[in-house]
Amino acid sequence: xxxxxxxxDWLALLIHFLSLSLLxxxxxxxxxxxxxxxxxxxxxxxxxVQFTSSVALAQAAPGPNVLFVALLGWNVGMxxxxxxxxxxSAWPYAALGVLLAxxxxxxxxxxxxxxxxxxxxxNRELRAVRAFKQGMAPIVIALLIATGWILAVxxxxxxxxxxxxxLTAVTGLLIWRTRLHLLWLLAAGGLLGWLGWI
Amino acid sequence: MPESLPLKACxxxxxxxxxxSLTDLFWSFTWLALQGFGGVLAIVxxxxxxxxQWLTREEFLEDWAVAQILPGPNVVNLSLMIxxxxxxxxxxxxxxxxxxxxxxxxxxxxxxxxxxISDAPGVQGALRGMGAVAAGLITxxxxxxxxxxxxxxxxxxxxGALGVATFTAIALLHVPLAWVxxxxxxxxxxxxxxxxxxxxxxxxxx
Numbered sequence: 001x002x003x004x005x006x007x008x009d010w011l012a013l014l015i016h017f018l019s020l021s022l023l024x025x026x027x028x029x030x031x032x033x034x035x036x037x038x039x040x041x042x043x044x045x046x047x048x049v050q051f052t053s054s055v056a057l058a059q060a061a062p063g064p065n066v067l068f069v070a071l072l073g074w075n076v077g078m079x080x081x082x083x084x085x086x087x088x089s090a091w092p093y094a095a096l097g098v099l100l101a102x103x104x105x106x107x108x109x110x111x112x113x114x115x116x117x118x119x120x121x122x123n124r125e126l127r128a129v130r131a132f133k134q135g136m137a138p139i140v141i142a143l144l145i146a147t148g149w150i151l152a153v154x155x156x157x158x159x160x161x162x163x164x165x166x167l168t169a170v171t172g173l174l175i176w177r178t179r180l181h182l183l184w185l186l187a188a189g190g191l192l193g194w195l196g197w198i
Numbered sequence: 199m200p201e202s203l204p205l206k207a208c209x210x211x212x213x214x215x216x217x218x219s220l221t222d223l224f225w226s227f228t229w230l231a232l233q234g235f236g237g238v239l240a241i242v243x244x245x246x247x248x249x250x251q252w253l254t255r256e257e258f259l260e261d262w263a264v265a266q267i268l269p270g271p272n273v274v275n276l277s278l279m280i281x282x283x284x285x286x287x288x289x290x291x292x293x294x295x296x297x298x299x300x301x302x303x304x305x306x307x308x309x310x311x312x313x314x315i316s317d318a319p320g321v322q323g324a325l326r327g328m329g330a331v332a333a334g335l336i337t338x339x340x341x342x343x344x345x346x347x348x349x350x351x352x353x354x355x356x357x358g359a360l361g362v363a364t365f366t367a368i369a370l371l372h373v374p375l376a377w378v379x380x381x382x383x384x385x386x387x388x389x390x391x392x393x394x395x396x397x398x399x400x401x402x403x404x
Binding site: 021027028057061062064065070098105109112113120127134137147149151152173174175176179188 | 283
């Protein structure tokens with residue numbers, strides 16, 4: 001895929017991510033549908049496959065899932081620099097894409113968090129602040145368990161997937177009851193999957 | 199109450215382990231991020247609460263609630279808050295850099311390599327296996343944190359009911375997160391506010 005981006009296009013890319021940053025309650029992934037609408041459908045800066053594989057790859061790779069935004073920027077930049085066939089000459093464009101995407105998605109939300117968290121910490125004896133923290137505690141725990149559940153059923157909840165469920169349950173028990181290092185468990189899961197046992 | 203809360207907090211803070219330097223902070227968060235396949239949160243709980251003990255379970259829950267409700271990536275928000283607490287704005291920037299720098303390099307390298315091999319059955323299988331492990335990991339993190347609710351001002355029954363309502367709405371009914379936070383979360387905060395008032399009242403009487 002090849003395209004030409006003008007300076008105002010690059011600016012539009014930055015502004016798009018800046019405008020989504022403060023809407024990303026629950027993580028940047030909750031704004032992914034809007035990114036798809038803008039980057040793929042409206043501007044045609046990215047192909048559908050490039051978009052989907054950026055999200056999937058960032059989920060699978062170590063680190064915060066927000067890095068899918070960096071991959072989107074990378075791919076837009078690669079396309080603007082002449083595509084994969086252009087080789088290293090496209091990398092400066094790709095790097096610019098990463099930079100703009102990350103600045104856009106992170107700067108507004110982190111600035112707000114920084115200010116809000118400071119205020120909350122300085123006023124932590126206030127009844128309203130304590131009520132917020134105490135009240136949210138059970139909800140935050142339930143959200144974690146719900147996230148685990150959603151991840152588990154995303155592989156399908158049909159009967160022939162029982163080995164996956166068993167793996168999830170065994171992992172849960174091991175983490176809960178032992179101090180086994182998490183990387184061993186992830187490696188074991190990857191190996192079992194690679195061998196086609198689950 | 200045997201002693202006042204601020205005093206207890208002071209004593210605890212003085213004896214508590216903390217990051218030794220900005221460098222320590224950077225590498226701690228880099229190491230956290232690099233272990234976090236499919237989400238970093240479970241690792242943060244294991245490393246910062248259980249191993250390094252920079253935070254108690256209760257503090258972790260409180261910070262996590264704030265990180266969750268504000269816009270932006272949750273673990274990024276959390277690292278920023280923890281960095282800021284120990285070293286001010288420089289700590290916040292360093293924690294953020296630790297969380298993002300090496301994972302960014304890795305994800306870009308993977309993207310370059312992955313375009314060729316993403317369809318191989320072995321790779322697909324490995325991703326499935328790691329996904330199943332990640333699911334168990336996050337669930338267990340939630341189960342472990344339940345013990346932090348023992349001291350919650352709302353009591354066990356109300357906490358349990360709020361938890362069940364949240365789980366049902368998100369996991370089974372797929373209600374958008376913002377709605378759940380506003381409705382169930384709002385209700386919980388109002389109830390906690392009332393209970394805090396009542397317990398303060400009892401505290402002054404006895």
